Amino acid sequence: MGFSDFVQLVVAGLSSGSIYALVGLGLVLANKGTGILNFAQGELVALGAYIALFYSIVVGLPYWQVFILTLLTTAIIGGIMERALLRPLLGAPHFTVVVATLAIGLIIKNALRISWQEAVSTFSSPLDHLMLQIGGININPQYAWITGCSLAIMGMLALFFRKNLVGKAMQAVAQNTSAAQLMGIRVSRIFTLTLAVSTALAALAGILMTPVVGVSAEMSNVILKGFVAAILGGFNSLFGCLIGGLILGLLEIFGGVYFGGLFKDITAFVLLMFILLVRPHGIFGTAEARRV
């Protein structure tokens, strides 16, 4: 493998990894903020992509408007989903809530399959068909955009949690709901906001993925990779999730190169199992102290 191939593989791996990190981040956020393990997160990625496709093809909006409107629409959908479907289940056993999110995911997936029958499976972006040439190496600017955009969004989220009052309130609710409530934080609003943000993150992954891989209801399968990214990162930190996603993206692409395209998923998951056997709480996670 030449140097230029190596660089191209690294760029492509980082871009896939950024998507996994975004999906993982949505999962971590919802889980930390509300205690819900949202198994519909993958379908929310697909929903975001289809909404973007609708705005682009049917409404005919330019990419940037599609981008912003899709994030807003999906954030509203996430908020409604929390209020109407998940909040009534908050007192229910954990397993019930998990099954409910699975059901929501299946409903979204099948609704997408039935309602959208266009053969066209992508929308245009300003970076379409462009190619960056750096020192004789071809780089698809979409990959750079995906990685850059994901990193920027994660940076903004980190700042939001540290500096913004609402962000701090979300962290407080995540750490101790009862104490947060006693401190005057309106927990129900924070729950809604958390689900809205995590849904918008899923949609962002869908929008970013589409020009590279196209749209299909099956893109919801990315949830598995999102879980891996989150688990590798320890399931409790933004930074850990980002690094987990990037590691997975790189493992996958180099696994494919060395063991064959059909084995790239297996390679990635075998390595994941190995890492978890060595560090059961993920690379950045720590074991919870338990009183005995």
Next chain:
Amino acid sequence: MRAIRKTLRSIVAVAAMLSSSTAIAAEVGVTDDTILIGSHGPITGGATFLGLGGKAGAELAYKEINEAGGIHGRKLKMIFEDDGFSPSRALAAVKKLVEQDKVFMINGISGSNPTVGTIEYLRQAKVPAYITIASAPAVTNPFNRYLFRGATTETVRFGELNAEFFNDFLQVKRVAILSGVEENLKTEGDETVKILNKWYGVKPLMRAEFKVGDKDFTPQLLQVKQSNPELLFAIGQVPEVSILIRQARELGLRQPIMVAPSSVDNTLITNLGPNAEGLLGLWGAGAFLDSGNPDMVKFREAWAKMNPNAPKGRPNLFDVWGYTEVYVIAEALKKAGRDLTREKFIDALEQVKDYRVSEIATPRTFTNWHHIGNLTQQIMIVVAGHWVPLKWSPLRESEVLANYKK
């Protein structure tokens, strides 16, 4: 004595009733005014472009035929089942159509994978099955009186045409092949490799596979790059092939690329933009979808009238095939006459020779020793954002039919 007479009268009455009902319903799925035809295809799942197209095309043909008076005074009625592109669901669909709905015949408008799952059952059930789309050899090989292949040709023929085109027209010897692992895609790759070697002594430089739903082909493409071929042959469906070709160009692969018939579609051009220029592929119908051929214009207008809110990218090849093959079935039903039976229908289909509804189709021919209706394919090339026919015709005689000759 009176009781015996009463019993005899009942027996006679029942016998008379039975014989009269036999006279009315001469054959399963056929009544005085209707012929029931069972169809299945994927209208959910990952291959909806195939099932939705095939179904819409067939519906248009049934509408036209019925509006023109039907066949010998009978209307054609389609009962459609979704198979989700799954062999087990396709088998369940066919069983339901045959045993529960009691259709006269099956018109399969699904792909190879699901269709193969139904073949053994259809052979044993002895129900005429006209398979419009699947190219899997199992449909017609070994020969079976009840199974017919309509629009798609047998995969071996794809192999022959690909090999001859590579060698005689493109004059390339260094070929790299990437194919899907699914039945029809893998077999097309296998057959091309086999014929290239058999006819021209050429062995591909490399062969690698991918799965439906794959989004990254970099590992396979790096192998291609290392082998430095003169031609890349990419055998897959539009969603995967779109990504594969874009990534190939990103990796600096500038070689000509040939795609499989299932990817010769305008959606591929939409997805790829300028990267689609120069792509080659086999087209299995007559005039191309956006051509100005009067028959194609007429078809597009009729299709658009029936599907006013048509999704983008339609009608596609499968709309055309769904439509043209119903006309082949109707032609055989006409030949079979008013006193219709399954056996007479099969005899009539075996007499269909060079039939096509219009120039949007290639001619269909069946005999009593082979049931492969179509051996004709056209090489297409993308020029200025459109698929256009390339002036090339194969010269070598196909060996496909030799296996069937009595």
